[in-house]
Amino acid sequence: MKVTIIDYGAGNIFSVQSALRRLGVEPILTDDKATLFTADKIILPGVGEAAYAMEQLRKRDLVEFIPTLTQPLMGICLGMQLLCNHTDEGNVECLGIIPTNVKRFPSDAGVKIPHVGWNSISGVTSPIMEGVESGSYLYFVHSYYAELCEWSIAECNYALPFAAALGKDNFYGCQFHPEKSALVGEKILDNFLKLTI
Amino acid sequence: MALAKRIIPCLDVKDGRCVKGVNFQNLVDAGDIVELATRYSEQGADELVFLDITASYDKRETEQSWVRSVAEVLNIPFTVGGGISSEKQVELLLKQGADKVSVNSAAIRNPELITRIAKEFGSQCVVVAIDAKREDKPFGTYRAGDWQLYVQGGRKPVGMELMSWAKQAEELGAGEILFTSMDHDGTNNGFAIEQYDRLSNSLSIPIIASGGAGSAQHIVELFQNSGADAALAAGIFHRGEVTIAQVKQLMINAGIYARF
Known part of the structure; x- marks a missing residue:
């Protein structure tokens, strides 16, 4: 199986590589279309x-290219947010694949920002979440969140409910870091690798 | 649902080995960094902090190969600090498997560094580490009893005060504050609870408490009596006096939320 990680200078590729290696896959780092x-x-x-x-x-030259892909793609953390329509972070249009928007956590909600740490998820559906129970804890680190929408496949609550994971057609996104979420995260990555379309 | 209070073992690294001192001095060997990282990850640590403690003093950058060797065995978040003074170094460390970086001396010399790193990598990536001690005498414009910042592994006072710097760091874009009380570090007598309570009441970013954990009970007391978000400890874990699982069990018994 040929697993690629899009290499676009946005950090943290090593951790994802290590997690995939633990699952027996040697990923290819590339920005080549x-x-x-x-x-x-x-x-x-x-x-x-x-x-x-x-x-x-x-x-x-990947902004128009990524939405045309047809194989399973998973965005992680900021990678998930980039799949959405628009983000308030820098007020930019994203890839427009999953129709929801990314907002900043409200500063007046009495919670600390960024949302850093282990939080639980609920409302879990989708093949990539198979075997992951509602109430499982995953590692989050972010100041912006994707709004709940028809394409939410897991929810989390921090000041307000938000999309912990998204799934639409062949595109998936995890706000949490599966590669940093111990065994539960590994299960989600493994489910993703086993997807067949 | 409340976030789990984090338990963070810390590797103070010198010459590629984990070391431990008392009040930042008299360093002794505490073990192999990869063995310790593996052990803590398996025990249920919520994060690992790696501080290259002589990088700043030696005027060199954080040693990349040490970082990489630890990152390879970790499946939990990984924060790296020591001698970081540019965005370029941050990028290299992220590529070696770090998730966040901790800046200390360089941010004090050049506060704009915090903003630049936050701008390029996100504020959640920037942990501002602060080493300070309570002074019996006035310093600068501050009074006796205020906490003065030190740099270069606690060797050099800088005339700045803990609370005002922590607030400034937050305004500049820090994602978390890691405050080590030099008065408590390595003493095993408990944390500087009052200071963590002041910090968490004054700031809206997470506070990591460091220095003084001598027992699991000290960690419970920290969370019961302050708004600290995480407890960092080294000696008690390195010496095998208590496991992370034991700390978490005691936290849960005390009604403190912990990830098991």
């Missing part, structure tokens, strides 16, 4: 600031 086009699975990682990340994707 032909390599991505022929991959079986694609991961869009992301740590950092949304406007900067979009600029990096644009530099590599």
